[in-house]
Amino acid sequence: MIPLSWYLIFAAALFSIGLFGVLSRKNAVAILMGVELMLNAVNVNLLAFWRYLAPENMAGQVFAVIVFAVAASEVAVGLALVISVYRRRQSVQADEINLLKY
Amino acid sequence: MTTETLIWLIPLPPLLAFFLIVLFTHRSKGLSHTLAIGAAFLSWLASMIVFLRAVRTPELGKYPFESSIPWLPLGEGWFSIGVLVDPLGAATLFFVAWTILMIFLYSVGYHNYGQPEGDHDRPGLPPHGATVVDAHGHPHKVPSVEPMYSRFFAFISLFAFGMYLLVVSDNLLTLFIGWEIMGLCSYLLIGFWYGKPSARAAMIKAFITTRVGDVFMLLGIAYLYSQTGTLNFRAILYNPEVLHALASAPSYISGLSAAALIGILLFIGTVGKSAQFPLHVWLPDAMEGPTPVSAMIHAATMVSAGVYMVIRIFPLLSAGSHHGELTVPMTLMAVIGAGTALFAATIAVAQNDIKRVLAYSTISQLGYMVAALGVGGFVAATFHLITHAFFKALLFLGSGSVIHGMEHGVLHTGDHIDPQNMMNMGGLRRKMPLTFWTFLIGGFALAGFPLITAGFWSKDEILADAFGHAHYGVFITLALAALLTAFYTMRQITLTFLGEPRSRAAEHAQETPWTMTVPLLVLAVFAISAGWVGIPEYFPLIGGLLPNWLHEFVSGTLLEKPKGVEFSLIPLLTSILVALGGIYLGWLVYRNLKAGEADPLEKALGIIYPVLKNKYYFDELYHLIFVRPSVWVSEVFTYLWVDRKLIDGVLHLVSELSIRIGVALRNYIDKPVVNGSGDLVAEVTKSTGRSMRVIQTGRVQQYMIMAVLGFVVLSGVFYFIIQQMGIQ
Amino acid sequence: MIYPLQVVFILVSAVTLGAALMVVTTRNMVRAALWLVLALFGVAILFVLLEAGFFAVAQVIIYIGAIAILMIFAVMLTRRIAQDPGPQLNSTWPIAAVIALLVFGLIVFLVQVWDRAASLPPPLPQGFAPLQELGVALVSADRYLIPFEIASVLLLAALIGAIVVAWERK
Structure with missing residues (x-):
């Protein structure tokens, strides 16, 4: 049988990889991909906790469903922003989008 | 609607009308007078309903209409205000409502509503007339409408509110509020034509003089409150224990009981308001106001209010009296009242201004009432108050009508003569028949023409009271005053209406419009019939034909009903004799006066005449002993010495000192310490910001690095803390 | 094993x-x-x-x-x-790598010290249907109806927002 810690460590690794992608990739679409990886890690955690600790309580699954919805929303809005920015500046490089600079 | 609710509502319409006119409708003359008269009519209607219900209520004195609400929270309870209509209140309400409504209606015609705007009329001056070109192209001078028409109706509405408030009040405080509202309004209305210096002077004189009385009255109210803890009429005046306590409590002045001192203080308020000697000087000057105002002040409301108040507090004034002896305030009232009655009547004899004669006659008649109350004639005073209100309002409105007709003649002929001077009149009975007959009725009522007129019955009752209670000094004084009254009244009627015109203006005088004559007719009816309700039973022949309703009704106000006096022929014959004699003399002396002739009295009285003509030099005396010293004090002493030298000097010293202290503070504390630290804070913030702004790269990912780093570090810290605190 | x-x-x-x-x-x-x-x-x-x-x-x-x-x-x-x-990573990528490793280390450390981390899955009860339970839970007013509905509103708002943001204005 697989212990809970395996899932948790896997999810941690996936989350860290996603985090690295978010923090270091130049391309905005790639950053979104990193976010997807992080959200997947969260989902793995949620379902693992549900299965191992409280299978009768549906809270874990419900939250996983909501994370799905949030992920879908995030991708929709994020990609729309990417396309909108690309249309204006002919670029999706995150480090070129620095209008918020001092 | 219950009667109590209705009573609460009586004063409100005029107040509403006042605010509506002032705030909204003052541009529209028609709307303004409609509002004011409508409001007066509503109050009249409510008053009449209340009066009828009051008359039908048996034992109204014991169970009056009253209702009150808590108003002012005090330390140990509430000061309640409320309304009260007892027999005295009902009777007062009756004549007040009628006269106010009539005066309102009269004002429409008096201020020439419907006439064109004047050629060069200015607000603050009486209208000068307008030029109208008729169909044939001839220009005519016609009266012009009052420029401040709406303002007039606003003011008299407020005035009416004050009077209604005073009449329905159940306590001295709200009575005083109404009293002062009227004081203010009389000030505003006497000075209505503020463009005239004489009107300005008169308004100030009236205000200051009545103020003297009001201060004493307020003292009396405060004293009464401190003694009894209430100002409610019923609680004080209908309560033998309170009255007894007041009458036996000593006051600050030895020999006077608290009741006596309070009574005297309150009576001084009446002296000011009802123009009794020595505070009578303001009233003749108040003739500067428009005539409806004179009627308002002298008949229906303000001066009546003074007498009404002393009648109201009569139980307090007479508290401590045994077996008909007079208390101190009553003695004072009898002396001052009778003295004023005679004194003012003598002045009236020598006046030529039609309104001034009436003004002095008012003072004189008010003296009658005060004297009647002084000798214990509660019912007689009330009776005379009612009848006098009707016939004096009639006379004033009639005189206004005469002046109005004369002004028409003056405008028509273009002669510059005084339209108020009776020496310029004469023969107006043919030009102004309605005015003549109504004025005649009013004049005979004032003179006390026997049997028919109201004035005869009320005056007779006063004389009978004075004689019956054996106050012969008062009786003789009043009888003499009655003789003079009849004389100057007939003099006035003769000079004005009888004989031949003594000026071209009088030849061209014209009858006034219906809005002015209808009130005259209505008031004339009352000037006759108001007396019939109080014919004493003992009167020969006609006594008892009509029940002496008034006596029964009004005396219910008191705890102990006053007993009627023994019948005696002497006062009756006296009053008939002086009335007829005076009238005859007046007619005899003046029937054949020609234009330009001097007053026949001038020769007959010799040196006394100028004294009377100049009103015993009271104005000059007051000028000398009050006005000049106070002017000196204010101009020389207060202004020059105290203000300029002493106070200004101190002030300059203080200001010099403050400037020096301020400069020192600025140089040694403000600039280095306060400003320095303020600048330091700003400088530190600025440099911190400058050095910190490099982390604002505008790149989202760098921000996130910081955020995650912060998250990781904080997580470690929290973990450490949780471990330390121990979930052991 | x-x-x-x-x-x-x-x-x-x-x-x-x-x-x-x-x-x-x-x-x-x-x-x-x-x-x-x-x-x-x-x-x-x-x-x-x-x-x-x-x-x-x-x-x-x-x-x-x-x-x-x-x-x-x-x-x-x-x-x-x-x-x-050019390179697909930005200039701060080493820092990002360190942070990611730090986060990973932190989580692993927490998992190590947590005493239930080694637990095994309990058997599901007889006749327990997780999917049916989930469906009922999502539409029961006393359980997760409101979060579920809010999530759907969020989705709708995101849809409209995406259209508005990506709309090409002529």
């Missing part, structure tokens, strides 16, 4: 993590998207191992079928980037 499932888990997770690493490092964006599909598929298999079959199916349909495809579209719409010549 090694169970077959453990072998499956290790293989799947290794493939998934490798694919994830390729996602964040590959230069070509289209390839990165394809690696993402692989990683998401691996996660779907883990969901099966967790006896959450519904989520495995949903993962395939929503993530792989919709989100990943959407990203490939986005990459292709922003065509120039697909063959971006």
Whole structure:
């Protein structure tokens, strides 16, 4: 049988990889991909906790469903922003989008 | 609607009308007078309903209409205000409502509503007339409408509110509020034509003089409150224990009981308001106001209010009296009242201004009432108050009508003569028949023409009271005053209406419009019939034909009903004799006066005449002993010495000192310490910001690095803390 | 003692993590998207191992079928980037790597010190149908109806927002 810690460590690794992608990739679409990886890690955690600790309580699954919805929303809005920015500046490089600079 | 609710509502319409006119409708003359008269009519209607219900209520004195609400929270309870209509209140309400409504209606015609705007009329001056070109192209001078028409109706509405408030009040405080509202309004209305210096002077004189009385009255109210803890009429005046306590409590002045001192203080308020000697000087000057105002002040409301108040507090004034002896305030009232009655009547004899004669006659008649109350004639005073209100309002409105007709003649002929001077009149009975007959009725009522007129019955009752209670000094004084009254009244009627015109203006005088004559007719009816309700039973022949309703009704106000006096022929014959004699003399002396002739009295009285003509030099005396010293004090002493030298000097010293202290503070504390630290804070913030702004790269990912780093570090810290605190 | 499932888990997770690493490092964006599909598929298999079959199916349909495809579209719409010549990582990537490792270390440390981390899955009760329970839970007013509805409102708002943001104004 697989212990809970395996899932948790896997999810941690996936989350860290996603985090690295978010923090270091130049391309905005790639950053979104990193976010997807992080959200997947969260989902793995949620379902693992549900299965191992409280299978009768549906809270874990419900939250996983909501994370799905949030992920879908995030991708929709994020990609729309990417396309909108690309249309204006002919670029999706995150480090070129620095209008918020001092 | 219950009667109590209705009573609460009586004063409100005029107040509403006042605010509506002032705030909204003052541009529209028609709307303004409609509002004011409508409001007066509503109050009249409510008053009449209340009066009828009051008359039908048996034992109204014991169970009056009253209702009150808590108003002012005090330390140990509430000061309640409320309304009260007892027999005295009902009777007062009756004549007040009628006269106010009539005066309102009269004002429409008096201020020439419907006439064109004047050629060069200015607000603050009486209208000068307008030029109208008729169909044939001839220009005519016609009266012009009052420029401040709406303002007039606003003011008299407020005035009416004050009077209604005073009449329905159940306590001295709200009575005083109404009293002062009227004081203010009389000030505003006497000075209505503020463009005239004489009107300005008169308004100030009236205000200051009545103020003297009001201060004493307020003292009396405060004293009464401190003694009894209430100002409610019923609680004080209908309560033998309170009255007894007041009458036996000593006051600050030895020999006077608290009741006596309070009574005297309150009576001084009446002296000011009802123009009794020595505070009578303001009233003749108040003739500067428009005539409806004179009627308002002298008949229906303000001066009546003074007498009404002393009648109201009569139980307090007479508290401590045994077996008909007079208390101190009553003695004072009898002396001052009778003295004023005679004194003012003598002045009236020598006046030529039609309104001034009436003004002095008012003072004189008010003296009658005060004297009647002084000798214990509660019912007689009330009776005379009612009848006098009707016939004096009639006379004033009639005189206004005469002046109005004369002004028409003056405008028509273009002669510059005084339209108020009776020496310029004469023969107006043919030009102004309605005015003549109504004025005649009013004049005979004032003179006390026997049997028919109201004035005869009320005056007779006063004389009978004075004689019956054996106050012969008062009786003789009043009888003499009655003789003079009849004389100057007939003099006035003769000079004005009888004989031949003594000026071209009088030849061209014209009858006034219906809005002015209808009130005259209505008031004339009352000037006759108001007396019939109080014919004493003992009167020969006609006594008892009509029940002496008034006596029964009004005396219910008191705890102990006053007993009627023994019948005696002497006062009756006296009053008939002086009335007829005076009238005859007046007619005899003046029937054949020609234009330009001097007053026949001038020769007959010799040196006394100028004294009377100049009103015993009271104005000059007051000028000398009050006005000049106070002017000196204010101009020389207060202004020059105290203000300029002493106070200004101190002030300059203080200001010099403050400037020096301020400069020192600025140089040694403000600039280095306060400003320095303020600048330091700003400088530190600025440099911190400058050095910190490099982390604002505008790149989202760098921000996130910081955020995650912060998250990781904080997580470690929290973990450490949780471990330390121990979930052991 | 090694169970077959453990072998499956290790293989799947290794493939998934490798694919994830390729996602964040590959230069070509289209390839990165394809690696993402692989990683998401691996996660779907883990969901099966967790006896959450519904989520495995949903993962395939929503993530792989919709989100990943959407990203490939986005990459292709922003065509120039697909063959971006320069480095695909920004200048601060070493710091990012350190932070990611720090986070990973922190979580692993927490898992190590947590006493229930080694627990095994309890058997599901007889006749327990997780999918039916989930459905009932999502539409019961006393359980998760409101969060569920709010999530759907969020989705709707995101849809409208995406249209508005991406709308090309002439």
